[in-house]
Amino acid sequence: MELQGIHHLTAVTANVRGNYRFYTHFLGMRLVKRSVNQDDVSAYHLFYADGAGSPGTDLTFFDWDLPRERRGTRSIARTHLRVEGADTLAWWAERLDGEGVSHGAVEERDGRHTLEFEDPEGQRLALVDHGEGADDGFVPWEGSPVEPRHQIRGLGPILLSVPDLSGTDLLLSRALSMRRVRGYSLPGSEAPDVHVYEMGSGGPGGELHVAVQPKLPVARLGAGGVHHVAFRTPSLEEHRAWTAHLSSLGVPNSGEIDRYYFRSLYFREPNGILFEIATDGPGFAVDEDPASLGEKVALPPFLEPQRDAIVANLAPID
Numbered sequence: 001m002e003l004q005g006i007h008h009l010t011a012v013t014a015n016v017r018g019n020y021r022f023y024t025h026f027l028g029m030r031l032v033k034r035s036v037n038q039d040d041v042s043a044y045h046l047f048y049a050d051g052a053g054s055p056g057t058d059l060t061f062f063d064w065d066l067p068r069e070r071r072g073t074r075s076i077a078r079t080h081l082r083v084e085g086a087d088t089l090a091w092w093a094e095r096l097d098g099e100g101v102s103h104g105a106v107e108e109r110d111g112r113h114t115l116e117f118e119d120p121e122g123q124r125l126a127l128v129d130h131g132e133g134a135d136d137g138f139v140p141w142e143g144s145p146v147e148p149r150h151q152i153r154g155l156g157p158i159l160l161s162v163p164d165l166s167g168t169d170l171l172l173s174r175a176l177s178m179r180r181v182r183g184y185s186l187p188g189s190e191a192p193d194v195h196v197y198e199m200g201s202g203g204p205g206g207e208l209h210v211a212v213q214p215k216l217p218v219a220r221l222g223a224g225g226v227h228h229v230a231f232r233t234p235s236l237e238e239h240r241a242w243t244a245h246l247s248s249l250g251v252p253n254s255g256e257i258d259r260y261y262f263r264s265l266y267f268r269e270p271n272g273i274l275f276e277i278a279t280d281g282p283g284f285a286v287d288e289d290p291a292s293l294g295e296k297v298a299l300p301p302f303l304e305p306q307r308d309a310i311v312a313n314l315a316p317i318d
Contacts, residue, residue, distance in 0.1 A: 001241050002177060003199040004232040005206035006155045007262075007278040008047070008058035009079055011123055014223035016044055016063040020317040022119050023048045026099060027081075028146030029059065031294035033284045034317075037062050038259065041303065041310050044317070050154060051141035053284040053293060055232055055262075056205050057154035062227060068122060069225030073161040073216040074271045076226035078124040080114070080156030082136070082204055085129060088150045089115050092127055110157075110184045110196065112204065122224035128156040130204045156204040157196075158229050160273055163214040165195060167270030172197050175249050176231070178208065186211060199231065228266070230276035239263050239279050260300035261286060 013019040023029050032053035037043040044063035047053065059079065071077075083089065089106050096103045096117055103117035109128075116126040130136070130153070140148035162168050172178040178199055183192035193213070199206040208229075221227065233239050239256065243265050246253050254266040261284055265277045287298055297311050 001233075001238055001245070003277070004234060004280075005056055005200045005203075006158060006208075007055055007230040007232040007276070007280075008060055009076070009155060009158060009229045010045075010060045010062060010227045011079070012064050012066060012069070012221065012223055012225050012227055013061045013121060013123075014063075014065055014067075015121060016046070016061075016315070017317050018120055019061055019063075020046065023059070025145060026095075026101075028141070028144035028151055030141040030144065032058075033261065033288075033298055034294045034296065035298050035300075036303070036310060036314070038300065038303070040064075041306065042313055044314060046317075047284070047294070049284075050139045050151070051144075052139035052290065054137055054139055054154070055278075055280040055283075056136075057138070057152075059155065064223070066222040069222035070217070070220035071225075072219035073163045073213045074273060075161055075219035075221075076158060076229055076273060077161040077211065078116070078126055078159040079226065080126045080128045080158070080204065082130045082153045082156040083127050083150065084131070084153060085149075086113060089113055089127060089129055091150050110182075110194070110209070119224070123226075124224075126156075127152070128204055130156065136203075136205060154205055157207040157209045159194070159209045159211060161211045161213045161216065161219075162269075162271040162273070163212070163216070164271065165210065165212050168210060169195070171251070171269045172208065172210075175246060175251060228274035228276055230264070230278040232280060233277055234280050236263060236279055239265065239277065242277050 029048035032049045033047040035045045037045045047058050047060045049057040106115050113129045114126050138153040178197040181198045182196045184194050194209050194211045197208045257264045263279045
């Protein structure tokens with residue numbers, strides 16, 4: 001029983017129309033599911049991904065009317081998005097310049113070339129070169145304004161910030177069987193203050209990076225912040241095994257929750273960051289034609305009786 005990598009990451013927007021335009025029209029990701037937060041149906045839940053909505057490519061957003069995030073520790077600090085090749089990073093640097101999006105220089109970080117930037121609400125992102133010819137199952141989106149060779153291929157390393165590593169390390173290493181493989185330094189730091197944990201076959205889509213930053217204030221969730229990160233498990237049988245495993249270790253958890261597009265299991269690591277384990281299937285095509293994913297509001301069966309009221313409360317985004 002082993003986690004296979006990053007499944008999805010869920011962040012917060014307070015400007016859903018601007019969010020939709022940025023991630024589809026500018027970043028060129030496909031809106032593969034236009035749904036609602038199943039625990040708060042007044043809010044959209046938008047899923048951006050590759051052309052097929054493949055597990056490991058989903059960057060998702062809750063539409064909540066919140067002030068901006070207060071940055072700090074006990075939080076998810078940056079989301080990396082995988083691309084292929086140095087020429088692609090150079091292309092993106094020019095595209096960011098052309099749209100007036102502030103960004104850093106292309107720099108080598110942890111042995112990979114990386115380009116950091118932020119979305120219009122301050123969501124901290126980075127493009128990372130995962131190397132030429134990686135077999136990552138990426139499916140290009142034909143409708144993207146970005147040509148296939150420069151498209152975002154999926155989620156890369158997720159960077160956490162914690163004030164103390166000990167409890168987090170225990171959970172990641174012992175409970176989740178992640179492998180602590182190396183460390184590196186953030187800019188301006190002399191000591192290796194970021195610890196790299198690996199899942200599955202490794203690589204940027206299977207890494208969690210944990211920065212130890214005890215001097216930062218505690219973060220407050222808001223627009224431009226991240227709600228949770230989810231890890232991949234391939235089957236319902238293994239998902240049930242993870243539920244039993246965490247419960248046997250005394251890790252408080254949500255128990256299995258059927259999200260219709262995947263099964264979920266939620267729990268917090270010792271510094272309070274919300275984790276999820278999610279199944280690869282059944283996927284986003286369970287209730288929509290793959291050719292028209294994300295074009296209309298999709299609801300899981302238990303919410304269908306409320307469709308008229310739910311949709312009437314949602315503002316158009318495109």
